[in-house]
Amino acid sequence: MHTSISGSWSNTKRMKDTTTQARLRLDRFIGEIDEKGTAKAHLISVLGGDSDVGAIWAAINEQNSFMLQGPTISSLTATLGEAAQCFRGSISIAGRKSVRHLVAISGELAKTRPGLDTQGKCTVLCDDDPVFLLYRLAQRFGLPAVPEWAGWFTEELNRRNALEPLLGLGCSPVLVRGTKKMFLKWIGKALREGRIGFPERNGPVGWNIPNNVFRVREVEEESVH
Numbered sequence: 001m002h003t004s005i006s007g008s009w010s011n012t013k014r015m016k017d018t019t020t021q022a023r024l025r026l027d028r029f030i031g032e033i034d035e036k037g038t039a040k041a042h043l044i045s046v047l048g049g050d051s052d053v054g055a056i057w058a059a060i061n062e063q064n065s066f067m068l069q070g071p072t073i074s075s076l077t078a079t080l081g082e083a084a085q086c087f088r089g090s091i092s093i094a095g096r097k098s099v100r101h102l103v104a105i106s107g108e109l110a111k112t113r114p115g116l117d118t119q120g121k122c123t124v125l126c127d128d129d130p131v132f133l134l135y136r137l138a139q140r141f142g143l144p145a146v147p148e149w150a151g152w153f154t155e156e157l158n159r160r161n162a163l164e165p166l167l168g169l170g171c172s173p174v175l176v177r178g179t180k181k182m183f184l185k186w187i188g189k190a191l192r193e194g195r196i197g198f199p200e201r202n203g204p205v206g207w208n209i210p211n212n213v214f215r216v217r218e219v220e221e222e223s224v225h
Contacts, residue, residue, distance in 0.1 A: 024048030024056060024102075029068065029169035030109070030126060031078055039068070039078035042106040042124050042166070042173070047091070053100040057086050060104050073167055083107030114139040123176040128165070129210045130154040133176065141180035144187065146205050149196045156186055 028045035046056060059066070065079040084106055091099045109124045111117035118141055125136055130150035138145040145153075157163040157176065166173040190196045199205075 024052050026169065028103075028171055029073065029167070030124065030171065030173040031068070031073075031076075031167040032124075032164075032175060033076070033167070039076045039167075040106065041066075041068070041078040041080045042109045043104070043126065044080070045101070045103045045170075047099050047101050050100050053088060053102045056102060057088065057104075060084050060086055071169070073169060080104055080106050083110070085110050112136070112140055115142075116140075118142070118180055121177065121179050123178075124166070124173065125176060126168075126171050126173050127210065128163075128172045128174045131207065132209055133157075133174070135207050135209055137176065137183065141183060143180070143183055146199060147207055148199075149187075149190075152190060152196050153186075156190075 024046040025048060026044065026046055028043060029041070030043040031039055031041045033039050046053065048056075060080055061084070063079060063082065063084070065077050068076050068078055084104055086102060086104045089101050091101055093099060106124075108122070111120055112123050112125070120140075123137060123140060125133060127133070130153070131147050134145055134147070134150045134153045137143060154163070157178075162177045164175040164177070166175055187196070191198075
């Protein structure tokens, strides 16, 4: 099976004497390329008809590879790999047929949910905003943190080469390398050195989290074939 995406996703499946092709609009994408040049997708979001979305869902569950291309992405072949998770829904549009929506995430991205795989060494995030970055890591690993530490934490990640930008469409994803034990060590040292400090008053911590990845952007309409 082969797939092609360029602001759209197209999936071609050949079985003996028949060939089936599906084409959908690509809305969001997160991926990385390893040292061998192999591309790994971590998130895709596509829109289209019911049968086409169903074909993509089947392709992902069969761990098939696909081709990607977009305004910020050169043509490449990628896969979501094992343990990928798919979520499907419908979007109602007044005066038009409903549009089916599919979001698929890799097993690695699924493990970044709060409380899961707390011994993990890498975290895939959909946004590079410093406050969002610190908040998500604090939620995943149960780290003591406040928004005021965001600038220091991002500087520390960059200084230690622990922050890597990923391929993204409609978002600015990053890969953070580090463990809970490592981050706690950084925080403890920074507190002792006075580089960061706890709030003067006890109470709940308020996080003003940006939602850039979910914001609808003004883009030129593309038809779905």
